[in-house]
Amino acid sequence: MADGDAAQVAHSFNKILAQPAKRSSRDVDESVKKLRRLILIEGIPSVADGTLRHRIWKIFLRVADLPxxxxxxxxxxxxxxxxxxxxxxxxxxxxxxxxxxxxxxxxxxxxxxxxxxxxxxxxxxxxxxxxxxxxxxxxxxxxxxxxxxxxxxxxxxxxxxxxxxCPTYVQPTLEGVHHGLKLLDRCLKIVDPDLYAYLRSKNLSAELYAFPSVLTLCACTPPLDEVLRLWDFLLAFGVHLNVLCVIAQLLLIRDDVMRSSSPMRLLRTFPPLEAAPVIGIAVTLVRDLPPDLYEELVRHPYEFKA
Known part of the structure; x- marks a missing residue:
């Protein structure tokens, strides 16, 4: 993004953030929708305004009181x-x-x-x-x-x-993480059955190659500036989408994986993270999932199993 473009996008974010403190919940929700839209289309230009990211994260997390x-x-x-x-x-x-x-x-x-x-x-x-x-x-x-x-x-x-x-992700048993890994396998089977079948033929499940990426919401894959861009998206739209972001990373190296006789060598360390294409692919994958599976995906970071 050019400096002029980044400054213009930063101005758009600041215009939304500059709304009066005392607003109706409906107005707040509308501002959040605008922030989400900008993040998806433009991303947060942190170079143009280093204060944007932390202000926006606090809004998405609804953190106002700091005792x-x-x-x-x-x-x-x-x-x-x-x-x-x-x-x-x-x-x-x-x-x-x-x-x-x-x-x-x-x-x-x-x-x-x-x-x-x-x-x-x-x-x-x-x-x-x-x-x-x-x-x-x-x-x-x-x-x-x-x-x-x-x-x-x-x-x-x-x-x-x-x-x-994401309370289920930090239980002593890591309940949400293991649920997320099972969901990753189920989603991959639907969006790319050939890749799923090839990995299973090599006895590779998500538990074996995607555990760090699901556990840390991809924060384990450098570079950090790309991790932060990915987290902008996850905080805006839901951390459940991280499962699809991991699948997106798989799809970006799909040809190499399918050609490899030992794909675990490739999957042991994912290539450097590129947030924009990962987010773009993840968003398109949502449309391919059955509604009941997507609903389970949405709920798994915070809803405990009965």
């Missing part, structure tokens, strides 16, 4: 009961991305995750659904710490994201 004292209280409590488990993961979080490691230090990740565990320790007292640290949570926290201008904002956005957007 400083609450966060400081969690931080003041120090290490939570699973601190060692957290530290076993945080040191390798996006470790090969220099831009990330320059901006987000390990102690920031540890502090946020400690605070999140303390927050949910308190929620137990009120019989609310609660969480602890599980595999992959460090990577899910990383984009928030990188994008938000403060740890405070990153913490409350991350907490809202985990507790309301």
């Amino acid at each position: 400083v004292e609450t966060f400081l209280d969690y931080v003041a409590r120090g290490p939570c009961e699973v601190r060692e488990k957290i530290r076993n993961d945080t040191f390798r979080t996006l470790a090969t991305d220099r831009g990330f490691t320059d901006r987000v230090k390990e102690d920031m990740l540890i502090r946020l995750l400690d605070a999140f565990v303390w927050r949910n320790h308190d929620r137990q007292e009120y019989n609310q659904p609660c969480f602890t640290y599980v595999q992959g949570m460090n990577v899910l926290a990383a984009p928030f710490l990188y994008t938000m201008p403060s740890e405070l904002e990153a913490f409350f956005c991350f907490a809202k994201f985990i507790e309301e957007v």
Whole structure:
């Protein structure tokens, strides 16, 4: 996107964001629809305005209140009961991305995750659904710490994201992740039966090649700037679409996979992420899915199985 075009798109986003604070829910919903449309058509031009992404993410997550004292209280409590488990993961979080490691230090990740565990320790007292640290949570926290201008904002956005957007993904059994992987196989069988059959002939299910991509909502696949563009889309339209985004990445290397006698060698590490074509393919795949399957896909990140 040229500088002039990016500035014009940034202006369009800012025009929507500049609406008066006190508005009806109908007006708010209309603004969200406009933001979604712009994200799908243009994408967020973060170079033209570095404040856009974090402001838009907060709107999609409906994060408005940022109680400083609450966060400081969690931080003041120090290490939570699973601190060692957290530290076993945080040191390798996006470790090969220099831009990330320059901006987000390990102690920031540890502090946020400690605070999140303390927050949910308190929620137990009120019989609310609660969480602890599980595999992959460090990577899910990383984009928030990188994008938000403060740890405070990153913490409350991350907490809202985990507790309301994808709670099944962070259960001790990773229930939602495994459900998502089964859905990936079912969707692939419909949208590309030949590719599905070839992978199955090699005893390859999504559990074997797509686990990291589903677990982290593709945040494990560099580069980070493309991950953020993909997350713009997922936060706007629903994280359930990540399953179709993983299929889109498969389709982009389909010919190589079908020619390979050992496709797992290719699938062990996906090529660098390119958000625009992945999103474009994912959107078209929605139309190919039966309504009942798509409905199950929509609900799986937040609805627990009976």
